[in-house]
Amino acid sequence: MEHLEKELRKSLRRENPSANFGARVAERVARAGRRRFWWPSILSWPQFRWAAVAAMCLLILGGIIYRRERQMRRIEGEAAKQQVMIALRIASAKMKLARTRVQGLSQR
Amino acid sequence: MDPAMALPNPVTTTAAALDFAALVREHQAMVFSLAYHFLGERAAAEELAQDVFLRLFRHLGKLQSPEHVVFWLRRVTANRCIDEARRRQRRPEVELEEMPEPITAGESTDPLASDRLRRLVESLPEKARMIVVLRYQEDLDPEDIAGMMNMPLNTVKSQLQRALAMLRQKAGNMKWEK
Numbered sequence: 252m253e254h255l256e257k258e259l260r261k262s263l264r265r266e267n268p269s270a271n272f273g274a275r276v277a278e279r280v281a282r283a284g285r286r287r288f289w290w291p292s293i294l295s296w297p298q299f300r301w302a303a304v305a306a307m308c309l310l311i312l313g314g315i316i317y318r319r320e321r322q323m324r325r326i327e328g329e330a331a332k333q334q335v336m337i338a339l340r341i342a343s344a345k346m347k348l349a350r351t352r353v354q355g356l357s358q359r
Numbered sequence: 360m361d362p363a364m365a366l367p368n369p370v371t372t373t374a375a376a377l378d379f380a381a382l383v384r385e386h387q388a389m390v391f392s393l394a395y396h397f398l399g400e401r402a403a404a405e406e407l408a409q410d411v412f413l414r415l416f417r418h419l420g421k422l423q424s425p426e427h428v429v430f431w432l433r434r435v436t437a438n439r440c441i442d443e444a445r446r447r448q449r450r451p452e453v454e455l456e457e458m459p460e461p462i463t464a465g466e467s468t469d470p471l472a473s474d475r476l477r478r479l480v481e482s483l484p485e486k487a488r489m490i491v492v493l494r495y496q497e498d499l500d501p502e503d504i505a506g507m508m509n510m511p512l513n514t515v516k517s518q519l520q521r522a523l524a525m526l527r528q529k530a531g532n533m534k535w536e537k
Contacts, residue, residue, distance in 0.1 A: 255523060255526060255527060255530075256495070256523075258472065258473075258476055259476065259480070259491065259494075259495040259526075260495050260498075261473060262472075262473040262474075262476040262477050262480070262495075263392075263396050263477070263480070263491075263492060263495045263496040264392075264496065265388045265389060265392040265496060266388065266391065266392050266395060267387070267388050267391070268387055268388070268391040268401075268404075268405050268408060269401075269405060272383075272387055272391070272405060272408070272409075273380060273383050273384060273387065275405075275409060276383050276387075276409050276412045276413070277380065277383075279409055279412075279413050280379070280412075280413060280416050283413055283416075
């Protein structure tokens with residue numbers, strides 16, 4: 252092995268960090284843990300579970316009501332549409348009749 | 360399997376904290392030295408080493424053996440060092456004039472020689488620098504370095520040869536070859 256490589260091994264040998272390095276790592280881990288892992292503890296609260304169940308029930312109930320309301324509106328809309336169509340058909344027949352009469356009068 | 364490697368939730372158990380503390384004690388010199396020899400600053404190296412251990416803590420459940428931990432630590436440290444060097448956008452180009460008095464080949468125990476050589480290593484380009492540090496600090500083969508840094512073996516070998524040539528050139532007035 253050449254001298255440069257021997258010198259590199261000596262120069263780059265492992266060194267220890269400062270004495271309180273481990274403590275500072277532990278502190279950072281604890282700090283990150285507090286910041287990162289606060290929410291799983293909320294999940295274990297019984298109040299949270301009940302609130303989640305209640306929210307789910309409300310959501311399902313709301314969905315059912317919304318769906319029924321939409322269905323009703325659609326039926327009402329269909330009925331209104333039918334009525335409009337009938338009215339248009341009657342108006343059209345009347346117009347046709349009136350035009351026939353006016354044409355008959357003008358020919359005389 | 361190492362019990363430290365199979366932690367369901369590392370935050371909650373005291374045993375996990377103790378295992379993790381043991382891992383930190385075991386590997387702190389390796390991680391810190393990789394960062395220190397690469398960055399050349401103790402404070403920055405300690406900060407970076409702390410980041411690496413914080414990441415280790417979050418990944419403990421995914422690491423399957425002590426060897427895997429060592430491999431993971433080296434790889435993450437190497438990547439973080441290169442990222443940090445790029446982020447700083449500065450590469451300490453050390454001029455020979457700024458360095459301490461030159462030494463002769465026989466004075467291998469001289470701390471000034473070690474310091475001078477470390478500073479020369481710090482002046483290498485990022486990837487070449489990390490290859491040199493892994494090769495001579497961790498005594499890794501080019502194959503291991505290639506696997507760790509996700510580089511082709513021939514690239515690692517050529518970068519290593521080029522780095523040694525650069526070091527030899529920069530230390531031109533020193534008699535490295537015996």
